[in-house]
Amino acid sequence: MADSSNLIHCQNGHVFSKKRYGTVCPYCNIETATKERQETGRTEVEIEEELFREDIKPVCGWIVCIDGPRQGKDYQIIQGKNFVGRSDDMDIQILGDNEISRRNHAVLVFDPKKRETVLLPGDANGLVYLNDNAVYTPTALNPYDVIEMGKSRFLFVPFCGDHFMWGDKKN
16 A cells, blocks of 8 residues: 555656655656655545556557667657657657757657557758658658657557557457
C-alpha cells in the first residue's frame, strides 16, 4: 500500500510516490521537492487508485535511433501529434544531436481513424528526410521506414494499425 506521506504532486498535477521516484516527476521530469501530500483522511486504497488513475497514453508505435548520438534509444509515438525536438517541452525529446532543432523539427502523427502514422516537417529550420528524400508535405509512414533528422537516423516501428488498435473489441 502507498504511504500517503510519500505522495507528491508536481506543478502539472501528477501524483507520484516520493519513495519510488524521489522528487522528480516520472511523467514530466520536473523536479518538485515541494508540496508533499498532507493527511487528507482518505484511505490508502483511495490514494493508490489516484496514483493509477493518471491519464495513460498508450503507445501506437516507436522510432528507434539506428545511427547518431542516441543510437539504440527508442521513442514512443502516441495518438495524435507528437512534436519532435531537443527541448524538454517536446513530446519526443531527442538529446545529444545539436543539429536537431530545439522545437518542432518534425511532427509524427498517429491518426486513429485512418490507422496510420504520418510524418510532417516541423516549423523549424532543420529538414527531415524519409528514406533519403526531404519531407515537405505530410507523408504516411510504412513499417521500417528510415527518418533522418540532424545527424541521427531513426527506424519507424508501428504498433497500431490494421493488425491491432487500442479499443478494438477483437483484441
